[in-house]
Structure formats: C-alpha cells, structure tokens
Amino acid sequence: MTAAVLPVNGMPSCHEQRLLIVGLGLIGGSLAAALRASGFKGVITACDPSEDEIARGIDMGLIDTGGVALADQVAGASMIVIAVPVLAMESVMASLADLLTHAASNVVLTDVGSTKATIRDCAARVFGRVPPNMVLGHPIAGSEKSGVAAANPALYVHHNVILTPEPDVDPDALMRVRALWQACGACVLEMDVERHDQVLARTSHLPHLLAFSLVDTLARQDERLEIFRYAAGGFRDFTRIAGSDPVMWRDIFTANREAVLTSLDDFEAGLARLRQAIEQGDSDALIATFDRASHARHYFDTLLNKTSYQAEYNMQPQGKVTYRVRPGGQAQGRLRVPGDKSMSHRSIMLGALAEGVTEVKGFLEGEDSLATLQAFREMGVAIEGPHQGRVTIHGVGIKGLKAPAGPIYVGNSGTAMRLFAGLLAGQAFDSELTGDESLTKRPMARVADPLRLMGASIETAEGGRPPLKIKGGTALKGIFYDMPMASAQVKSCLLLAGLYAEGETRVREPAPTRDHTERMLNGFGYSVSREGDTCWLQGGGTLSAGPIDVPSDISSATFFMVAAAITPGADITLEHVGINPTRVGVINILTLMGANLELLNQAEVGGEPVADIRIRYAPLKGIDIPVDQVPLAIDEFPALFIAAANAQGTTRLRGAEELRVKESDRIQAMADGLAILGVEHTVVEDGIDILGNADAQVPSYGGGRIDSLGDHRIAMAFTIASLRASDDIIIDDCANVATSFPSFVELANKIGMRVNVEGQHD
Ligand code: NAP
Numbered sequence: 001m002t003a004a005v006l007p008v009n010g011m012p013s014c015h016e017q018r019l020l021i022v023g024l025g026l027i028g029g030s031l032a033a034a035l036r037a038s039g040f041k042g043v044i045t046a047c048d049p050s051e052d053e054i055a056r057g058i059d060m061g062l063i064d065t066g067g068v069a070l071a072d073q074v075a076g077a078s079m080i081v082i083a084v085p086v087l088a089m090e091s092v093m094a095s096l097a098d099l100l101t102h103a104a105s106n107v108v109l110t111d112v113g114s115t116k117a118t119i120r121d122c123a124a125r126v127f128g129r130v131p132p133n134m135v136l137g138h139p140i141a142g143s144e145k146s147g148v149a150a151a152n153p154a155l156y157v158h159h160n161v162i163l164t165p166e167p168d169v170d171p172d173a174l175m176r177v178r179a180l181w182q183a184c185g186a187c188v189l190e191m192d193v194e195r196h197d198q199v200l201a202r203t204s205h206l207p208h209l210l211a212f213s214l215v216d217t218l219a220r221q222d223e224r225l226e227i228f229r230y231a232a233g234g235f236r237d238f239t240r241i242a243g244s245d246p247v248m249w250r251d252i253f254t255a256n257r258e259a260v261l262t263s264l265d266d267f268e269a270g271l272a273r274l275r276q277a278i279e280q281g282d283s284d285a286l287i288a289t290f291d292r293a294s295h296a297r298h299y300f301d302t303l304l305n306k307t308s309y310q311a312e313y314n315m316q317p318q319g320k321v322t323y324r325v326r327p328g329g330q331a332q333g334r335l336r337v338p339g340d341k342s343m344s345h346r347s348i349m350l351g352a353l354a355e356g357v358t359e360v361k362g363f364l365e366g367e368d369s370l371a372t373l374q375a376f377r378e379m380g381v382a383i384e385g386p387h388q389g390r391v392t393i394h395g396v397g398i399k400g401l402k403a404p405a406g407p408i409y410v411g412n413s414g415t416a417m418r419l420f421a422g423l424l425a426g427q428a429f430d431s432e433l434t435g436d437e438s439l440t441k442r443p444m445a446r447v448a449d450p451l452r453l454m455g456a457s458i459e460t461a462e463g464g465r466p467p468l469k470i471k472g473g474t475a476l477k478g479i480f481y482d483m484p485m486a487s488a489q490v491k492s493c494l495l496l497a498g499l500y501a502e503g504e505t506r507v508r509e510p511a512p513t514r515d516h517t518e519r520m521l522n523g524f525g526y527s528v529s530r531e532g533d534t535c536w537l538q539g540g541g542t543l544s545a546g547p548i549d550v551p552s553d554i555s556s557a558t559f560f561m562v563a564a565a566i567t568p569g570a571d572i573t574l575e576h577v578g579i580n581p582t583r584v585g586v587i588n589i590l591t592l593m594g595a596n597l598e599l600l601n602q603a604e605v606g607g608e609p610v611a612d613i614r615i616r617y618a619p620l621k622g623i624d625i626p627v628d629q630v631p632l633a634i635d636e637f638p639a640l641f642i643a644a645a646n647a648q649g650t651t652r653l654r655g656a657e658e659l660r661v662k663e664s665d666r667i668q669a670m671a672d673g674l675a676i677l678g679v680e681h682t683v684v685e686d687g688i689d690i691l692g693n694a695d696a697q698v699p700s701y702g703g704g705r706i707d708s709l710g711d712h713r714i715a716m717a718f719t720i721a722s723l724r725a726s727d728d729i730i731i732d733d734c735a736n737v738a739t740s741f742p743s744f745v746e747l748a749n750k751i752g753m754r755v756n757v758e759g760q761h762d
Contacts, residue, residue: 014183028083029151034184157185201259211241288382325722330752331570339550351393356545403429422493425456426500478503523607551578585633622649638717647692703727
C-alpha cells in the first residue's frame, strides 16, 4: 500500500457483504484500500482486463479475489462499483445487463465516472431506463497517477463525493452508496446530473484543458528545452496537471462537450479582457482582476464556511492560552500600538469612492475592515494589500462601483452591513447583503426603515433581519432623521446614502455617538456640517483621495498609559494615537486622578485629531468619575479599575451599567479578579467603588490566578496589574487578545514587563 492505514475511529461503516469493483485502477483500487483501512468486514472482488492488476491488488491486500471475466465475478455481489474510463462504461453496463438477471435481487450499482450525463444516458440505453438500484456518483479526488499500484487509502478522506441520483432512485440503494463513501472518510453531496457536469466543467475540466494546452504549446516552441530547463513555480504546476492520463481526459472532454465549451467561452472572454488591459497598459484593470483572483480562495472559503474574516485569516485563535506575568518590572519606552478599527474600516470605504489613489498606513486587519475590503473588490475596486498595515486603494469615484457577481458577504461585521446598506441604496445596480449566522440574527430595520424614508427599496428577511436585498436605480432624496436611539452606525449609514441623495440629509442624535464617518468624509474633502446634536451633508459631491496614516487605537494605548501611570519611575510615549473627542475619556479620567500626561505633536489625519501621548509616573488619587466621561471611556474601564487599585483612596464609578453587557459582565469579572488580588471594592448595579492602596515603595496587592472569561480587555488589564503585584498573576483564557491586539504581549515585554504565554494556538 502507498500510505499508512487510516484511523478508522468515528468513520461510519459500510455493511455490504460482497463488493465488486469493475476496473481496478487508481480510483477502484483506492476505494478498496480505503474500505480495508476503515475495517470493512465484507469480501472485495474485482474485475479488470489486466491479470497483473488483479494479482497486484491481491498482493497489496486490497481485494480478496478477482479475475478478467466479469461473468465469473458478478454472482453474489451485493454492490457493484464501475470504476472504468468514462467511454468504457457502456460496454461494462451492457455486460452487466445480461449478467444481472442471475444476480442477487438487492444488488446496488454505482460508478465513479468524472462526467455524468453521458453515463446516465448510456445506462438508460442499456437498461431501458436508469434502474432504481443504480446511483451514479463521482469522487472529487484523484491524482495524475493511474493503475492499482497508485491506490491510496486516504484518497477520499475529507473529499467530496457527488452522487447524482435519479428522482425515482431506490432510497435504500442511495443510502448504501452514501454509506460506502462515508466509510472511506468522504463527505457525500447530492446534485442533479446537469448541474454536476456544469460545475465540474468549470472547476476541473477547464483547468485541465488549460494545462494541457499551455504545456503543449510551450513544448512545441523552438526554445522548448530552455523553457523546460528553467520551468519553475507556476509552470511546474501546469506540467503536473498536464501529466494526467490522456485517455481519461479524452473521454471526459468527449463526454462533457457542451458544458466544457460553455465554460471555455467564459474563460476566453476573461482572457480577452486581460489581453486588452495589457495592450492598453490599463494597470487598474490588471490590479483589480489579479487582486480579486488572489483573494478568491480565502473569500469563498469564508463564505462557504460562513465564518468571520478574521477566523479565516487565522487571527481567530483557538485553544487555551494562559498568561503568566511576573510581578514588578518596568514601564519605559516609545511604542506604537495597532491602528484604530473604525478608521481602518472607513478608510477603505471612502478610499474606494474617492477619485485617485488612497494609500493607507497603520491599517488594522479587523473583521469590519477585511469584510469591507473584499466587498469593494467584488464591486470592481482595485485594492492592494493588506501587507504589514499598508493598503493601496485605487478609487473609482462615487459613481464608479460595479455590480458584484453575487451577494456581498460581510462575515460577522454588523458595522459593515449597516454602512453598506446606506451606500448600496444609492447605486444603479441591485445588490444583496449577507453575513454569517450570528449576523443573520441581528436586526437591520433600524437602518432599513430610515433608508426607505429616503426612497430606497430594501427587502429584509423576517423581523427586519439579513439578508438585505437592495434595489438599484432608485432615486434617493435627503431627509431629516431624528434618530430614536443614539447609534453611530445608523448615522453613518444615512450619511453614506446621503452622498447619493438629492438635497440635504440631516441626522439628529439623541446622545453623542462616535463621529468617525463625518470626520473622515471631511478628510476626503466632502463637507459634513454639524451644529449641536445634528449633522448634515449635501448629496452629489465628490471625494478626493489622499494618504491616511491610521491613528493608533486609544483603547489599545490605554493599557500602556495605565502601566506608566501606576509604575514608579515609568516614562512611556505612545505615538500617533487618535484623540477623537468622543474617545478621550481615559485621558480626562487619568488626568483627574493626578497622572502626569502630556499630548505632544498634535496634528490632524483624515479629519481626526492625533497626538503622541507621553505619560510618566506620578502618584494617583481616587476620584468620583464624572458621569459625563463614562460614555467617552466605556471600553477603557477594565484598565482604569487597575489604575484605581493603585491610587490613594476610593475611586467611585456610577452610570456604567453598559459594562455588564460587553464581552463579559466587566464589572463583575473585574471585581472577581480584584478580589483574588486582595483589592478592596464594593460592587453596585451600575458601577463599583475601588479602594486603592498606593505606596510607591511597596506592592499594591498580591498575585493569584484570574479567569479573564475570554474577554481580551480583562486579560490585558490584569496583565498590566502585575507591575504592582507582590506575586505572579496567572490569567486564563487569553486567546482573544491576539484578535484585538496581536502585538500586546510583545509590546508589554518591550516596556520591561515579564509576560509568558503558556498553552498553544492550534
Ligand atoms: P485507471 O487507473 O486507468 O483505471 C481504470 C481501470 O479500468 C484500468 O485498470 C483499466 O484496465 C480498467 N478497465 C478499462 N476498461 C475496462 C473494462 N471494459 N472492464 C473492466 N475494466 C476496465 O483510471 P482511474 O483514474 O482509476 O479512473 C477510473 C474512473 O474514475 C474513470 O471513469 C474516471 O473518469 C474516474 N475518476 C478518475 C479520477 C482521477 O483523478 N483519476 C478522479 C475521479 C474519477 P486497463 O488499464 O488494463 O485497461
């Protein structure tokens, strides 16, 4: 046998008593090998024109017996698998039709042929109709080798097998053929014959045709020896595919002629477009095509698995991760923490709609921005990257988007879906927005309703949930929308629709929400005005591209601000941090507590204020946190609780019930951790009192083992806490830190902490 025996645990078994394989080649031999490896208890026989192949099959332990004459093998067979070349199927079926009158009444017939319509038609010719006990099938697995010597017991594991049963198939026969392939570790699917042939023409037959053609064309040129001498990378892959069995492929192209020709037409049209782009030096068209293609595999895997983008980009860590942090350590140095999520996301959207090229630096590869990036690729925008935080967007102008080939999938990103709803409502083409399972449960009526007021035509699923079907070509008109609930996503959605609306679109918010969209629109030269709680824009303008150095995320910077604020002798500068007024609660609160904090090099990037934040140790004191600062620092409280534990006196937080419905109940999770460290505190419904115990000479609290409950901010807050602990702090369930802040541990160690990561990412 060519490969080690497979694990059989968990594989369903096949209960056939006597299996006959007609054609003991690669596919038939691998079937026998896979069944053997699965612990198959029945007898396997084979029929093949070659006595040598039969003898080899017996020697390899794949079959019990066999021979060259079909008549000798059919008797007693409970299932017959025809595994001969496609054009040999008819003669095998004709022989079987004669012989089967004497065979067991419950014999099941199946095949493995790579095309299905011709085989179904020949079964119908031979038997008068496709017999109900016949289930045609096709394992989507193979290799360039042929013959039983190449049999591989693992060939079908985790591969698809497509069955193409006729409508009047015997359900028992179908079930048994399914069981056969499942026992080999395959995943069994069903499809009708025509669909099978079309799909395979595109995914298998066309690529083989191209490989045969390319290799043959180059092999016939004068300098062919040179070409093959230097063949590398891609061309070698073509030669591997072109090394497939010529007879098999002749049969396939003969049998699946119509479907192959249709897919060849589509391919030739695509090739002609590329040719034209090369001739005309149209580099945007080339980049758009290549980028879309180079991300296609990732995109479609994401879509098929209905996962989030980050999970597919391997950013979603799995397995248990524990941090063990030594007590004490330093907090010194200059740092740049990752880019702001909201700005990364919006830089793609507005860059795509702008005139000209937008170069983005410091881009954070978060769920929202990756989803958006792919969606714009689908709508014809050329986007290079992301590569080490750099993305280049070749803007197409506000009216330049093209209809995507299918629904736009935004993974898990609610922000992307809501913002896109506004943007797509103004397009000339129809579109559909879908997401992963959890996003599909989230309400979208709060954007669909006001968009309808603007004249948009949007259909939602029941309960106002995704998918959203948006009709293109509807004229939008500006409205004044008084938001019933404060939401930055709804506001942004309406402003984006407003770009395409006639007249003015005004949005009033009942409470301040983040204003990244307005600021960035202004940064792209599209004027958005604000007076008090209302902002507005005029439709019909243009955006102009420019470079964007995405500011660092103040929420990520917070952990290092607190690290410096609590550690005697500390001096940390955090570079290029976004200090949007709706986000600076942490700066205000730390300053009120007595922190020595300076904003240096203040500037504006893409409409957003940025600064370097320098923070040096100074003793902190407990304060009553002003209630108006709570919404401006809502994500920063886990870290601020650690600051409070290192202040002199009591820090009192109220009006923060929202903390109970974050990734964890952050009030309780922090209180539990503080209790383990021995920090005195009192929990109330909407906040907490923390009694700090600050003395620069001695640690503020002990160590211990803390459960972060998978909440990244809880994990990072207690990591920082160790700077003033007397003992190790061990924090469980920290895998999610890598998602929101991949370089956190590296930066913590860089400033002089001692963080060890235990456990693995599988
Ligand atoms: P293979 O290795 O060449 O095996 C085919 C076997 O069938 C050979 O041993 C051949 O014997 C035998 N055979 C030919 N005519 C026969 C007849 N009238 N009676 C009994 N045996 C006969 O080819 P394969 O790759 O296994 O392909 C078999 C089938 O699987 C084809 O229909 C193909 O379309 C399908 N398939 C292939 C792949 C792949 O990647 N290879 C993948 C999926 C499906 P001789 O060589 O002695 O003539």
